[in-house]
Amino acid sequence: MAKLIFFLAVQILVLAVVSSTGDEGDNFARTIDRKLLGLHNKEKLTHFKVYWHDILSGPNPTSIMIQPPVTNSTTYFGGITMIDNALTAKVPTNSTLVGQAQGFYAGAAQKELGFLMAMNFVFKTGKYNGSTITILGRNTPFSEVREMPIVGGSGLFRFARGYVEARTKWFNLKNGDATVEYSCYVLHY
Ligand SMILES: *[C@@H]1O[C@H](CO)[C@@H](O)[C@H](O)[C@H]1NC(C)=O
Numbered sequence: 001m002a003k004l005i006f007f008l009a010v011q012i013l014v015l016a017v018v019s020s021t022g023d024e025g026d027n028f029a030r031t032i033d034r035k036l037l038g039l040h041n042k043e044k045l046t047h048f049k050v051y052w053h054d055i056l057s058g059p060n061p062t063s064i065m066i067q068p069p070v071t072n073s074t075t076y077f078g079g080i081t082m083i084d085n086a087l088t089a090k091v092p093t094n095s096t097l098v099g100q101a102q103g104f105y106a107g108a109a110q111k112e113l114g115f116l117m118a119m120n121f122v123f124k125t126g127k128y129n130g131s132t133i134t135i136l137g138r139n140t141p142f143s144e145v146r147e148m149p150i151v152g153g154s155g156l157f158r159f160a161r162g163y164v165e166a167r168t169k170w171f172n173l174k175n176g177d178a179t180v181e182y183s184c185y186v187l188h189y
């Protein structure tokens, strides 16, 4: 009996050594309890509207072309514009600032005006201060409503998903300045 126990103990030890040395590549991830991150709560649907100001003109533009479109493109194809646009609570540019839209848009369509939008909305007010949502989608600015996905978020918007509807409120044909309403529908915890 003692021999058997000793034999088993040695087997277990050998197995433990083998499995711990064989572990290195496999054991870097593990399943954890959803409760640790508050994911057992019901998902919330939050809606808000912000106004996005694309200012190309004047001494302090917030929207700057860093890559011109390809030669002869009449649709801005290949052009890239970096933005750090103000997001306000109402249409006027001087209404309450709620955050910034930081990222870029790029001409992605050869036969029409169609942008790839890649930007973070960085909120600066109230409980959302410091939280972000990430928008990645297709924007055809001449359409009345453009829908783009919300692909993620941070802070209060961790695990976010959803979509935005963009509607141009104001456009200056001479200098390209524009104000666009972003109506945002966000699922998050
Ligand atoms: C651009 O247009 C000009 C004039 O129409 C033409 O001569 C030239 O070949 C075009 N360039 C390209 C890259 O298509």
Ligand SMILES: *[C@@H]1O[C@H](CO)[C@@H](O)[C@H](O)[C@H]1NC(C)=O
Residues within 6 Å of the ligand: 092, 094, 095
């Ligand atoms: C915003 O600007 C408009 C006109 O440019 C002015 O009439 C209004 O008082 C300003 N509002 C604020 C809150 O500064």
Ligand SMILES: *[C@@H]1O[C@H](CO)[C@@H](O)[C@H](O)[C@H]1NC(C)=O
Residues within 6 Å of the ligand: 124, 125, 126, 129, 130
């Ligand atoms: C937002 O957070 C920043 C950094 O934590 C802080 O400096 C700022 O005062 C906050 N703003 C508001 C409106 O709470």
